[in-house]
Amino acid sequence: MEPLRTSDPARVAEYRLLRRLGAGGMGVVYLARSGAGTLVALKLVLEEYAEDEGFRERFRREVATARRITSPWAVPVVDADPEAAAPWLATEFVPGPSLAEAVTAHGPLAQPGLRVLGARLAEALHAVHTAGLVHRDVKPGNVLLAVDGPRLIDFGIARAPEETTLTATGMVVGTPGYLSPEQARAGEGPSVGAPSDIFSLGCVLAFAATGRPPFGTGAPDALMFRAVHDPANLDGVPQDVAAVLRGCLEKDPRDRPTAGEVRAAFEGDRPVPAPAEGTGGAPDGTPEAEPPAWLPEPVVRLIAERSASVLELPDIDATEVDAAAVPTAGAPTEAAAEAAAPPGRRRLLLLAGAAAVVAAGGGLAAWAVTRDDGPPATTAGGLPVYVLGVHADLTGDRKDIGRAQERGVRLAVEQFNARTDRPFTLSVRAEDDRGDPAEAARAAQRLADDRSVLAVIGPTTDATAAVSLTTYDTALLPVVAVSPGAISLSVQGHKSFFQARPQDSILGFYLRAFLLGTARARTVGLIDDRKADDYAWELCGPLSKLLREARRPSVPKVVSALQTDFAAVLDELTAAGIDSLVFAGYHDRAALLARELHDRRFTGARAAAQGVLDERFLSAAGAAADGWTIVAPATDPSVQPEGRKFAAAHRGRFGTAPHWYAAEAYDAAGLVTSALRSLPAAQRSRARLTEAIRAVTYRGITKNFAFDPATGALRIDGSGVFLWKVSGGVFQYAGPAPYQVPV
Structure with a gap:
């Protein structure tokens, strides 16, 4: 929850607005209280959209649709006025997290919880389908968790199967990764009916059981392709639950069970009790002292x-x-x-x-x-002391990057503290997660619990970031990450998270510019290494599309995670006439591929992204590494005019040249410090600092930092990505990577 802003109304009809729960492009959702004391989630539409009669009609439909759903497991409409100058809709307030938030923060549900979740969501969908409707957007973010059971929410795009208002050919409605094959085909296949919701339910339950969507993550077009053509990944799902999910995830909607059949399959001989009357999971009802064991x-x-x-x-x-x-x-x-x-x-x-x-x-x-930040400690001279946390892998598999980031932050803090005009003093607290996601969750909690920590730089990897962000978001603690690049980190709606580097999916633009500009490639081979999972998809999917738009032939190939011999796939690529190659994977498998290419005397361009910018690639590939080009969001500041002073200071302080991501972490600390300085002393809190980071523009030595005020996403201006080439068995910095293809 966020405080109300000065632009927010105090009331809507009889409801007193208390806090902001969320905001989108078309309206704001508030926590509100009625005159009788009932707490509700109130969605208020912005007046400029209310003036659009088409939008108002869609809002009327949403209200009417939600009122048709009668299930204890669907959040009910409490009140609404679609005819008001600013239309609004009030539903029961559920204080629990979404399924997406809970699983991301605390891991998958155990088998009993999965059965309860499946049975109750199926019961909710049975009510939806009985009302003659299709939800169309069943996903973890639309499932709220209460102590007595889950609640299905958001009927904004629910429709009767025969309604085509939102299903014109080419328009995809729903969330990629949880779409049914018929939704992904956008009107070109079977109609979207009740079986579509069952497919999405199967995806949601697979996520709840494993912590990952059954078709992975990545570019939307890649996700939709997998939903239509690839089998679901149900590894790790309990056997009895997997048996139900296989039916839900059948490609042909006619082969899927009904919602009632799914519920019966999960309940078996153990019916799930109904919620206690008057509780509903809201804070104005009294939950059981001993909550059901379905939730961890x-x-x-x-x-x-x-x-x-x-x-x-x-x-x-x-x-x-x-x-x-x-x-x-x-x-x-x-x-x-x-x-x-x-x-x-x-x-x-x-x-x-x-x-x-x-x-x-x-x-x-x-x-x-x-939960509110207390008064800061002070120095002997009376200056307040604020702590920057460093969450990094300091002793694990990527300790080279983690230690570089810690050094970058410490150097920035020491230089700031040496200033005589500083308005406050900074301190550093480092937490080592050893590259282990389980330890990362504990490290994040330790930093969040330390109220003197106002911001965190890190974590080091995608995996450790994924399990940490909810903890930081719950604590309103801003976290600036300079090395994780997965798009999945930014789409979860964490308000305090700043991904301070271009995402992996953006690197395709730089790879395209290198291939079509510097390399003059004519036919590009793309190897998607399934061992790299989402990282590979986020590189290959956008790059394949960009090459297609440029009318440059590409030959994509997918390599099994179990395959260690690249000979067969290279035979196919050579037969297709490729003159350049992009590998979407990590350093160890890249070394195998490099040796095979070297043995074949392949002289075309060989490119990869930051997953191969690793000293272990050089040692494993040997002479075969020479000639590879890497696109990565890490620079060598010692050869940049603006970075030489930093590099000299780093060498003087630590006795060595800065490693990758040291300068990026140095900039991140400077960004946070700049935002903190912009705040009056009385407003230097975690929440205010988060707002200030969103608003600040900061020119660092590695890139320009500016974030979208609404989403917190880094604004891409072409800077911040660099070329590295292997020559003589070492990575050599080759300057900023071009974003556009030279004319």
């Missing part, structure tokens, strides 16, 4: 924390309880006027319910008290 304990704790946070909301005062027992937070003048009225029973139930959840979660009342 950390997720129950997270629900407890969010329920407890309601105690801090304006005008939720314990006026029927001894004031000494329940502290009352200050409230705005308008709220104080309402508080003078006799409180209803619902308000007392709200307090009791939240307290019960805290007791169930175990010792979480302190979260509500300590």
Whole structure:
């Protein structure tokens, strides 16, 4: 939840707005309270869209559609006014995380939880289908978790199967990675009916069981292609659950079970109880003291924390309880006027319910008290001290990059502290995750729990970032990552995450410019190494499309993760007449390919991305590494005019030249420091710093830093990606990588 802004209204109809829950291009969702004390999630449409009659009609449809769904596992509509000047829709408020957030932060669900999740979501979809509708966007982000069961949300694009308003040929409606084959074909195949939701349900349950979508991640067109043609990856799914999912994920919609059949398959002889009357998972009902075992304990704790946070909301005062027992937070003048009225029973139930959840979660009342940043420590001279966290792999597989990032941050902090005009002092706290995702989650929690830490630089890898970001987001702790590049990290909606480098999927533009410009390639071979999974797709998918748009032939080949001999695939590529090659994979497999190409005396361009910028590629490939070109978001500052001073300072401080990503981390620390300096002393908090980082423009030695204020995405201006070439058995810096093909 975020505080209200000065531009936000105080009320909508009878509902008092309390906090922002989220915002999109067409409206804002608020946490609001009715006059009777009921908490709701209120979606308010921006007035400029309300003036569009077509948009207003679609909003009327959403309201009418949601009201047709009657299931305890679908979030119900509480109130709505589609005819208001700014149309709005209020639904029951569920304080729990989404399934996407919970699994990303705390791992897959165990078998009992999967069966409960599958049965109850199937029951919700049965209600949707019985009403003659198709949800069309069943995904982990549209499933909220409460202690008594999941809730299906967002019926904004639900339609009757025969309605074609949103299903014109060529228009894809839904979320890639969870789309059915008929949705991916965009009107060119079977119609989108109830079986489409069953396919999406299978994808959601596969994600809940493994922590990954069954068709991977990557470019949308790649995901849709896999949904239509590739088998789902169900490795790691419990056997009995996998048997149900295989039916859900049949390519032909006629072969899939109905929602009722899915529910029966999951329940078997063990029916799942209905939710207790009056709870519904909202904080104005009292959850059971012993929550069902379908959720792991950390997720129950997270629900407890969010329920407890309601105690801090304006005008939720314990006026029927001894004031000494329940502290009352200050409230705005308008709220104080309402508080003078006799409180209803619902308000007392709200307090009791939240307290019960805290007791169930175990010792979480302190979260509500300590979540705001306390006063900083001070130096002997009276300057406040703020801490920058470094979350890195310092002793594991990528310790070379992790240590480089730590050194870059420490050097930036030492240089700042040496300034006589500094308004504050900085300190560094480093946490080593050893490159292990499980340890990364613990490292993130340690940094989040240290209230003196105002920002974090890191983590080092995609895998460690994936398990850490929810923890940082929950703590409102801004995190600036300079080496992880997966697109999946940025699409989860983490408000405090800044991916301060071009994503892997963007590197295709630089590879295209190199191939068509410098290399003068005519026919390009693309090797997608399945061992690299999403990383390979994010490189190959966009690059293949870019080459196709440039009318330059490409020959894509997929290599099994178990295959160690590239001879067969190179035979096929050679027969196709390739004169250049791009490998989408990591250093170890690139070395195998390099040796095979060397033995064949292949002299064409050989290119890869940062997954091959690794000293181990050089040692494993030997002489065969020479001639390879690498596109990577890491520079050598010692050969750049603006970076030489940094490189000299690094050598003087640490006795060695800066390694890859040291300069990028140095810039990240400078970015955070610049944003922190822009804030008045009274506003130097995690939340305010997150806003300031979104707003600041910072010119570093590696690139220009500017983020989209709405999404936090790095604005791409062509800078920040560089060429490296292997010559004489070493990586040699070759300057900024071109973004456009020279004319």
